[in-house]
Amino acid sequence: MAVSFGWKFSDRGMMSDSVASRTDTAERRSFSRFERALTLATAIAIGLTLVPESPPLTTTGVIALLLVTLFACRRRSPAVLRMVLCSDLIAFLFTLYVYAGWPPALITTSFVVVPVAAGVALHRLGRLRPVAPWLKWGPLAPVTIALFVTTIVASVAGLVLWTLTADADVSEYLGGLRYAPPWQAVAAIVGFALVNAAWEELLFRGVLLTELVNTWGLRAALVIESITFGISHANGFPSGPVGVVMALAWGYLLGVIRMRTGGIGYPYAAHVAANTTIALLAYLYI
Incomplete structure (x- = not known):
């Protein structure tokens, strides 16, 4: 079975560079420069919005998203609207955490429930289809299995190395759980690993990457998505410039x-494997 999102993919993996390049060029011609600019602006804006513990960046990102939304509604491009709608929902929920002090667990769960509910509604109404063609496992070729395993091993090793060498207090990440009963700590770690990975993959590798590939082509889309992912983790675990670079490479x-x-x-x-590692390091690190 073949899956097409700019480049052509099959059970054997990517096509040759020359064929993929021609496919990229042909499919991008159906989108204007304005539509590509809107998807790029949306990606950057949601990345800024989601930077933890940085209200000025969140405010800047939200304002940018509002402006992009106005232009997107006038343009009425399905690819742009799918991307903007999901980003707007995530941004709105994030502002409830930043400005209204809603509990992080509630907001994180809403990041999954609200966009999915909106997607189901749009699909049933026949609007903006296809809404979520990426919501599946897909086939695994041998080279992809190797990449999958390598990514997990590298991310776990990188997180452990950063924790041991960085001059940072990692106890602030889920650190309060060390004083909770073991069953509560386990439940929180599992919940964080599963839910946080769900909404980030839904947004970054689901909606954003798909629509960026549709409008920019695969090479540029992977770069834009990974940069956006890195920006959004500027104050995460790991943090700082090194954390951004690590998140960028991992997102790619x-x-x-x-x-x-x-x-x-x-x-x-x-992503679940990496989140589990982060939670365990934050919980156990002294």
């Missing part, structure tokens, strides 16, 4: 896996 690898398999299932599994 997850994007490649997503495009090779045609779905977000395997990127999600790799």
